[in-house]
Each structure stands twice: as C-alpha cells, then as structure tokens.
Amino acid sequence: xxxNDKHLELSDYKFENNDFLHYFKNLYxxxxxxxxxxxxxxxxxxxxxRSLIKKYAGEGYGLEIGxxxxxIAPTERTVLSDAFSEHGVHGSIAKxxxxxxxxxxxxxxxxxxxxxxxxxxxxxxxxxxxEWLRVLxxxxxxxxxxxxxxxxxxxxxxxxSLDHLIEDYQNDVPYNDPTHFDDWFQNVVEKGLxxxxxxxxxxxELLNSASIHHHVWTEKEIVELFEYLDLEIVFVDGxxxxxxxxxxxxxxxxx
Ligand SMILES: C[S@@+](CC[C@H](N)C(=O)[O-])C[C@H]1O[C@@H](n2cnc3c(N)ncnc32)[C@H](O)[C@@H]1O
Ligand SMILES: [Zn+2]
Numbered sequence: 595x596x597x598n599d600k601h602l603e604l605s606d607y608k609f610e611n612n613d614f615l616h617y618f619k620n621l622y623x624x625x626x627x628x629x630x631x632x633x634x635x636x637x638x639x640x641x642x643x644r645s646l647i648k649k650y651a652g653e654g655y656g657l658e659i660g661x662x663x664x665x666i667a668p669t670e671r672t673v674l675s676d677a678f679s680e681h682g683v684h685g686s687i688a689k690x691x692x693x694x695x696x697x698x699x700x701x702x703x704x705x706x707x708x709x710x711x712x713x714x715x716x717x718x719x720x721x722x723x724x725e726w727l728r729v730l731x732x733x734x735x736x737x738x739x740x741x742x743x744x745x746x747x748x749x750x751x752x753x754x755s756l757d758h759l760i761e762d763y764q765n766d767v768p769y770n771d772p773t774h775f776d777d778w779f780q781n782v783v784e785k786g787l788x789x790x791x792x793x794x795x796x797x798x799e800l801l802n803s804a805s806i807h808h809h810v811w812t813e814k815e816i817v818e819l820f821e822y823l824d825l826e827i828v829f830v831d832g833x834x835x836x837x838x839x840x841x842x843x844x845x846x847x848x849x
Contacts, residue, residue, distance in 0.1 A: 602690060604655055607742065610669040624663050642836055643737070644668050647706060650735045650828060651845060659694040659722075660712035663687055666739070667708055674700075677769075678803060688753070692714075693769060694724040703729050708737035711840070714807040716782040717771035720763035722724050723823055727847055736825065736845045742832075743810045745839040747787035751777060754809035754819050770801040771808065774812025778806045813841040820845040 610616040617640060621629040629833075643666035647656065656672040658665055663684035665674055675697075676688035692698055694716055707726050716722045726736060743753055767773065775797060782788055792805060800806055813832050820827055825845030834840040 600609060600692065601700075602698045603674070604699065604703055607673050607689065609671060611670045613682070615781060617665075620664060624684070624763045628722050637788070640666060641668075641735075643708070643739075643836070646737065646829070646842075646844065647708070650712075650737075651706035652766055654731075654734075655699070655703070657699070657704045659707065659709040659726070660715070661688050664804060666710055670730070671719050672708075673704075674748055675771040681803065681805070695725045697725050697729050702731045704734060706735045706737065708739070710739035710837075711741055713738060714809055714811070715774075715804040717769050717804075717808045718767050719809060720759050720823070722821070723764070727823065727825075730847050733847045735828065735845050736820075736847070737842065738844075739834060739840050739842050740811060740816060741807070741839050742841045745784050745833075748807055748810045748835075749783040750787075751810045753815060754811060756815065756822055759809070759819065760822075769804060772797075772801055775801060775806060778808075782807070782843050790843055806831060813843055816841075820829045824848060 604664045607758065618629065618633065621632060626634055647668060654671070656667055658667045658672050658674050660676055660797070662676065662681055663686065665672070667674070672781060673690060674688045675690045675692060676686040677691065677693045677727065679686050679691065686719065694712065695718060707730055713719050730736065741748065744749070783792055795805065813830050817827055819828060820843060826848050827843065829842070829844040829847050831842040834842050
C-alpha cells in the first residue's frame with residue numbers, strides 16, 4: 595500500500611453512464627462551438643485508444659493518471675484521476691485527485707492503467723511505474739502515450755537513459771526535483787518553444803505544478819524501461835496518427 599493515508603474503493607467511484615455524452619460535453623466546455631468542427635474532423639482520437647483498450651483489456655476497470663482537460667479512456671469503466679485541478683491553462687475533468695506515485699487504491703484493483711503525456715512530468719518515473727504496477731492486476735495492461743523527443747518541443751534536449759532513471763529512483767527524488775530545470779528552461783522555454791504563459795512563471799511555481807518535462811524519450815527507451823520492470827511488451831506504435839507528436843507503448847504485467 596502507498597504511504598498516502600487516504601484510501602479509496604472502486605465501488606465508491608461514480609462511472610459515467612454514457613461515455614460519448616461525457617466526451618462531447620467536455621469537448622464543448624473546452625472548445626465551445628469548435629467542438630463540432632473537432633468532432634467531425636478528428637473522429638479517430640477516441641476510437642484508436644478505445645479499440646486498443648478493448649483489444650487488450652476488454653473487461654474490467656481502468657485508471658487514468660493525469661487526465662487533464664480530456665480523456666481518451668472509456669469513461670463508463672475508467673477512474674479519471676489527476677494530481678492537479680489545474681495544469682497550464684486547463685482545468686482537469688478528473689473525479690479523484692492524488693499524485694501518480696501515491697495511489698490510494700488497494701493492490702491489484704485495476705485491469706488496465708493509462709495516461710497520455712504524463713510520465714515526462716513525473717520526476718521519479720520508476721517510483722510511479724512501480725506504484726502503477728502495484729494497483730494493476732496480474733495480466734493487466736499499461737498504456738503509455740508519450741511525447742516523442744524528435745517531434746515535440748524537447749527536440750533540442752538529450753534522450754534520458756535508463757541508468758539515469760534508476761539513479762533518480764535510488765535517490766528517491768521528489769516530485770518537484772529541480773535537476774532538469776535548467777536544461778528544460780534553456781532548451782525549450784528560452785528557445786521560444788513553449789507558450790508565453792510559462793515564461794512568466796517562477797521556477798518554484800513551475801516545479802511545484804509539475805509543468806516541466808523532466809525526462810525525454812522515444813519508444814525505444816520506454817520499451818527498455820518496461821523490460822527493466824519485467825513487463826511484457828505487447829504493442830508499440832512509434833507515431834500515433836491522431837496526435838503526431840506521440841508514441842505509444844503497451845505493456846502487460848506478467849504472472
Ligand atoms: C500535459 S498534461 C496532459 C493532460 C492530458 N492527459 C492530455 O493528454 O491532454 C499533464 C498532466 O499530468 C498531470 N500530472 C503532473 N504530475 C503528475 C503526477 N505526479 N501525478 C499524476 N498526474 C500528474 C497534470 O495534472 C496534467 O493533467
Ligand atoms: Zn531525472
């Protein structure tokens with residue numbers, strides 16, 4: 595169990611009755627009338643992730659970590675969680691709040707766990723992944739959608755090695771670890787690759803709100819990381835077609 599003194603039970607969570615209505619209501623809230631345009635022109639976003647979840651985790655309940663203002667999960671059977679009620683310029687649609695490395699659900703609660711553009715915001719990825727594996731059932735799946743080093747604003751930074759992640763874990767670095775701040779600030783913010791919004795935030799505020807990308811990856815390093823954690827690799831997509839800056843790795847918790 596995590597050190598968090600809050601405990602949650604799956605039976606207390608109110609899942610959505612209608613996944614599509616939930617999706618559209620939030621899209622409308624976020625984008626206004628542009629929601630109709632986006633819905634008509636980008637129909638693949640939901641169907642891709644949902645079909646993969648259906649294929650590998652056709653039954654049972656899932657947990658999304660860091661859903662932010664939108665979710666790609668089937669909401670009638672996925673717990674929507676986040677660490678922050680606001681992140682950047684967006685409010686979160688999560689229904690339960692906790693940090694991804696201290697999950698208040700019991701061991702083996704979920705059949706699948708997913709997140710999109712979250713692990714790079716977590717300073718101690720191995721600590722978080724071990725926690726994700728704890729709440730996952732044996733045979734359960736982890737879906738990680740992540741920004742690809744070459745196709746995002748991290749393109750000027752170096753890829754993070756597995757050895758570095760192991761060191762972060764051994765040093766028990768906290769969620770607001772400043773190690774990568776200067777690298778991120780110089781190679782992303784000062785190069786004009788982030789929205790203006792971030793330029794005006796204080797260093798402490800950027801770190802405490804998990805606004806920076808601590809680490810930088812391609813699918814190759816995430817496969818290596820999954821293998822290090824003894825996950826079976828079941829699917830890799832180097833370029834997700836509806837979000838071209840993104841790759842996906844799916845792993846299975848072995849028995
Ligand atoms: C770039 S946003 C991605 C939001 C959404 N998944 C998407 O793809 O649009 C990063 C998200 O990670 C969440 N986050 C940051 N650090 C976290 C942590 N330690 N545990 C859980 N979520 C975290 C933030 O609150 C935010 O919602
Ligand atoms: Zn690090």
